[in-house]
Amino acid sequence: MRHPYPRSSRLTAARDFRRLFQSGRRLQSGPLRLVWLTEGVEGLRYATVAGRKVGNAVVRNRVRRRLRELFRVHRHLFNTPAHLALVVGPGAGELPGSELRRLALDLWDRAGLSREEDGP
Numbered sequence: 001m002r003h004p005y006p007r008s009s010r011l012t013a014a015r016d017f018r019r020l021f022q023s024g025r026r027l028q029s030g031p032l033r034l035v036w037l038t039e040g041v042e043g044l045r046y047a048t049v050a051g052r053k054v055g056n057a058v059v060r061n062r063v064r065r066r067l068r069e070l071f072r073v074h075r076h077l078f079n080t081p082a083h084l085a086l087v088v089g090p091g092a093g094e095l096p097g098s099e100l101r102r103l104a105l106d107l108w109d110r111a112g113l114s115r116e117e118d119g120p
Contacts, residue, residue, distance in 0.1 A: 005072040011047035011083055020083050027107050031089040032100070034107040038082045046071045052086040059093035066097050070104055077114040084113065 011017065024037040031054075048067045050060040067086050086104060095103075108114040 003040075003067070003073045003075070005075070008043065009045055009075070011045040011085060016045070016083060017047070017085070020080075020085060023051075024083070025111070027111055029103045029107050029110075030099075031092040031095070031105045032107060033087040033089065034084060034111055035087060036082050036084040036111055036113060038080055038113075039105045041081050041083050042073060043081055044078050045083045048076075048088065048094070049085055053089050053090045055093040063088050063092050063100070066100055067104060070101055074105070074108075074114070078108070080113060082113055084108075084111075 011020070020035055023039075024035040027034045046068075048064045048071075050064050052060075054060050054063060064106050067088070071086075086107070092100065105114075
């Protein structure tokens, strides 16, 4: 099964980030914080935000890559148009990939953005 991540699914515009962080809802789980907005948006758009407190550039980029890949593979589970951002906090760089996956999927589920995956 192909899991594309087209440019149209990326949240990149400054005005979109501003609106998301001013009006969006928030949930936190460990070092990850989900910010999402479902009102007045079209399509599903995603971004990962990792500041310097997460670690050096290598660590920040590794965490961003892992979370972006997780979104790409699971984006078919999202059942509503939304703009969302995963904000990565200190300590995320030391977590194994399986723990990052568990935390992110838990946040998306608690926010009511995704449906359960069929199978294992």
